[in-house]
Amino acid sequence: MLAALPSSLARNFLGGSPRWYKVTILAFLAINPIVFLAISPFVGGWLVVAEFIFTLAMALTCYPLQPGGLLAIEAVALGMASPGAVFDEARSNFTVILLLMFMVAGIYFMRELLLLLFTKLLVAVRSKILLSLAFAAAAAVLSAFLDALTVAAVVIAVAGGLYAVYHRFASGRRRGDDHDHADDDLVRDQHADDLETFRAFLRSLMMHAMVGTALGGIATLVGEPQNLLIGDTAGWDFGQFLVHVAPVSIPVIIVGLGLCALLERTRWFGYGARLPDSVREVMEGWDAQQTRDRDGRARARLLIQSLTAVGLVVGLGLHVAEVGLVGLAVIVVATAFAGVTEEHAIGKAFQEALPFTALLVVFFAIVAVIHEQHLFTPIIDAVLAQEGRGQLSLIFLAAGALSAISDNVFVATVYISEIAKAFHAGDLTRHQFEMLAVAVNSGTNIPSVATPNGQAAFLFLLTSALAPLIRLGYVRMLWMALPYAVVLSVVAFLATAFLL
DSSP, X not given: OTTTHHHHHHHHTTTTSOHHHHHHHHHHHHHHHHIIIIIOHHHHHHHHHHHHHHHHHTTTTSOTHHHHHHHHHHHHHHTSSOHHHHHXXXXXTHHHHHHHHHHHHHHHTTHHHHHHHHHHHHHHOOOHHHHHHHHHHHHHHHHHHSOHHHHHHHHHHHHHHHHHHHHHXXXXXXXXXXXXXXXXXXXXXXXXXXXXXXXXXXXHHHHHHHHHHHHHHTTSTTSSHHHHHHHHHHTOOHHHHHHHHHHHHHHHHHHHHHHHXXXXXXXXXGOOOOOOHHHHHHHHHHHHHHHHHOOHHXXXXXXXXXXXXXXXXXXXXXXXXXXXXXXXXXXXXXHHTTTOOOHHHHHGGGTTHHHHHHHXXXXXXXXXXXXXXXXXXXXXXXXXXXXXHHHHHXXXXXXXXXXXXXXXXXXXXXXXXXXXXXXXXXXXXXXXXXXXXXXXXXXXXXXXXXXXXXXXXXXXXXXSSHHHHTTOOHHHXXXXXXXXXXXXXXXXXXXXHHTO
């Protein structure tokens, strides 16, 4: 038995991940102490950041929580970041943690209404370009007033529901039958090609919607967490923030929506897949069947979910409470008036959110390493040493590059704090300070769409249960985000350099 123990441990380590992946993670864990102690903590810190990004890139091979968590634990054990620093990062982002715990679960209890509405939209709008624009524009408008992760949770829930409807049909399963939507073994040969096309169709809609959250997020004080920080430091209210960033946000939104239509028309970068006729017929049939079978209790649930949705939008739009607390209220109301009182039935709603919440805390540990080891300090110092309008462009570029690999709020905090310090010391005029604040806002919002670790909504989608179903991995997400990242960054850069 003892002789078999090493092989058993090896098989258990990271479960069913490929052998090469297990060896790679073990190599990371072995080399990190050597680099940290023998070369320098600075180099060791950057190595850990690169390794963590690798675990994100391999999200479809192994969920990043375990390998990324092992890297974070080792970094803390080596002294790259203290447990207190990790806790401080998590505490400063507690509102995001609360949001993921409760708002995503709240959306779960509104899925019946969401699936009904979006199925009708899918059936009614036959133009893929119009449908893509509708998803992107709706995500942009909602993200300007709500939280991007909330919008992402809604879109992911909708896409997951639509995929489940067709996958069940393609597998020959009837309503009420047990069915695993991740298992393609039962998919009939005549439906296999249409299923692949449907996956591509959903991938493009998801990416348009995620980019839409960034388009709306740049424009308002409440669009992204770093916007609140920047607006508060600059002393801007909602209207003032809207006006100050408009020279950048308006061109970015217009070009972003135009690019959405162009990508669908040209079918470049993995976009342009149309809804197969067989899928549309299944959706039409499913919608008709649901309408026929909808009894009084089902209509009552839809009514409650509709009223809850209105309350959700109003509550978030007026900011009556933190987003996570609004999500908890949604859970209470939606379950209380729908007859969902069993603990196990409520627990299902948290299955999607909690793994990502845990992963996000691991990410905060990596951010703590960046902070404690001053990994960004040389770049930040070099940029802040510049003067004139050149500093404006460099701050945009540096904030964008750092936000693509780190936490937007962290990068914004560093830059806006240094800029405010220079302003209060009399080194900057009020006009210069405001221009630099807009540059930080633009830099932390737009170039970060280049990578999943740059945008929380992108990372949420990448690590969601939907991503493997529609075959959306890290590399494919990078490829599909590339045209948006390049074009929108150029537009934002030019607007920052010449329109402010």
